[in-house]
Amino acid sequence: MDPGLWCSGARVTVVVATRNRWPDLERSLPRHEGPVILVDNGSTDGTPARVRERFPQVEVVALGRNLGATARNEGVRLARTPYVAFADDDSWWAPGALERAAGLFDAHPRLGLLAGRVLTGPDERPDPICAALAAAPLGTAPDLPGPSVLGFLACGAVVRRDAYLGAGGFDEVVFFFGEEERLAADLAAAGWGLAYAPHVVAHHHPSPASRDHGGRRALAARNAVLTAVLRRRWRVVARRALAAARGGGPEWRGLWQAVRRLPRAVARRRALPAAVEAAFTRLEGATAAFEAVRAGNGAK
Structure with missing residues (x-):
């Protein structure tokens, strides 16, 4: 297809960040609708x-090096549409989904990010995450199209380009994995x-390429602490550091990695407004209750 035909009238650009995942891209790229910008992290x-x-x-x-999640920032900057959808190399949007998303952004001027429903495998x-988002612990604002959220999966998110760039995009301190929290x-x-829609x-069909689950646990622990240092109250930082310390080998490794990145995080620290911090606290309480109920049901 002629790229010019794709861009004509398009309102949503799909930005895909990838690294050494050609077999996945070969399956997913034909499924995208509208213009696509692929940002390669030094494959x-x-x-x-x-x-x-x-x-x-x-x-x-082609970046020539691995910039992690911040590679998406370059794709958003290059996009020529008012809205941008993210996809992983092993994910794609359902037919018509992005047109529906654009309509929601058009109708709701305060909407900065739309979290879609992600179907896996x-x-x-x-x-x-879909059940947690649908539970709507933060309620539904009258000027938004669905439940208010402060969490999302990057491969299931559509953003207003100007809002995303104004918020600084994804963060190089966090780099990769759990990068969504600071942006939210x-x-x-x-x-x-x-909002959740x-x-x-x-659709997300996780890559058959091998995944280091211990490494991901370490990243999750590291980035939970770093994100808290970047934006949250110090008591949240302490709570997350303690959770990592109690977690075991991968979490200990993640905590040590967080300590090594701590100066950069502290240098970029900016405490959230009280109302946003309170919303995160309410959300975390609801999430803990949700997980406890789910664990109890699973034990029966």
Whole structure:
């Protein structure tokens, strides 16, 4: 397809960040609707050249190095549409989903981020985050199209481009994994609304490539602490550090990694407005209760 035809009249650009995942891209790229910007994080498997050859309609940005989640920032800057949807190399948006999302943004000027419903794997199971978002512990603001949220999955999110760039995009201190929390906090602090829209659907078929689950636990612990240092009250920092210390090997490793990045996080620290901090506290209490109920039901 001619890239010009894609861009004509398009209101949503899909930004895909990738690294060494050509087999996944070969399956997912044909499923995208509208303009696509692929930002390559220094792949060594020939991904940029392969995409340019197989999918000439895709705009490829080869960074030459791994910038983690912040690679998406470059894609958003290059987008020429008012709204941007994120996708992973192993995910894509359902037909018509992005047009529906654009309509919601058009109708709700304060909407800065829309969290869609993410269906996982061949059996299309809703990601566990969907139930937490639908529970609406923060209620539904009258000027938003769905429950107010402060959490989302990047591969199931659509953003207002100007709001995203104004909030600084994703953060190089956090780098990757759990990068959504700080962005949500800064969007809310700037007055933007974040909402869940279950009828805007993304599909995520996790890559068959090997995943280091211990490494991900370490990243989760590290980034939970770093995000708290960047924006949350010090008692939250202490609570998350203590949880990591009690967690075990991967969490201990993550805590040590957080300590090494601590000077950068402290240098960029900016406490949230009281109302946003209170919303996070309320959300965390509701999430803990939700997890306790789910664990109890699973034990029966």
